Amino acid sequence: MLNQIFKSSTHPLRNGAVILAAGLAIAACTNSSMRSGQSALRPVFPAEAVVAAPSESATPASPQIIWALRSGLNVAALMCPEVSLKDDYNQMLKAHRSLLAQTHDLEQARYRQLYGREAEARQSAAMTRLYQSFANVIDRKIFCSQASGFANRAVSISSETLARQAQQALAALQPGAVELATNLD
Incomplete structure (x- = not known):
């Protein structure tokens, strides 16, 4: 069925199928570099804040x-x-x-x-x-x-x-x- 949709230039689902296929291909590329169970959309937060001493400016702040x-x-x-x-x-x-x-x-x-x-x-x-x-x-x-x-x-x-x-x-x-x-x- 999908083969017929991709081959036909006039099939009504062709554009949606192409977009879906492209999205799946991109997702596969993204997920291949991740360990199993990780999500590409999961936000990453630092485990602990890095507290560095601020550097000194040449002039005092306002x-x-x-x-x-x-x-x-x-x-x-x-x-x-x-x-x-x-x-x-x-x-x-x-x-x-x-x-x-x-x-x-x-x-x-x-x-x-x-x-x-x-x-x-x-x-x-x-x-x-x-x-x-x-x-x-x-x-x-x-x-x-x-x-x-x-x-x-x-x-x-x-x-x-x-x-x-x-x-x-x-x-x-x-x-x-x-x-x-x-x-x-």
Whole structure:
């Protein structure tokens, strides 16, 4: 029957049969390189997140990026199960108190300059969006692992080093966070 369908150029099922045959051929090629039982469409997730130390930039990150990183680590400290993350986050706040206070003041001044009397409401709305983005990460295990690794390192580095590593650390914490942080306004 299939032989007749393929040979006939006018048979109504010919085009569907050709497409089906091509699809099966492609599937056979794909599956031949796999072990039995594996599916070509099964998503692959890393077993464990690789937490690498961020490299230092030549220049410190903007206050927006530093504050966004602090925000992401804050969310992680609240929602991740690692007790050491909470402790490291609190120690990081103490170790980098001056940098974070200056960053906070610069961000508030920037919002006042941009929005005048609406600055507080606009900044609050922007920070809510940022916090929500961290709270709704796709892979919480990787997010928590990245946050834990950076918070642990942040305790023992200088504020200057933290500022130079902030952008890469934020990008590792959540892909797209750097872009979000710089476009919140």
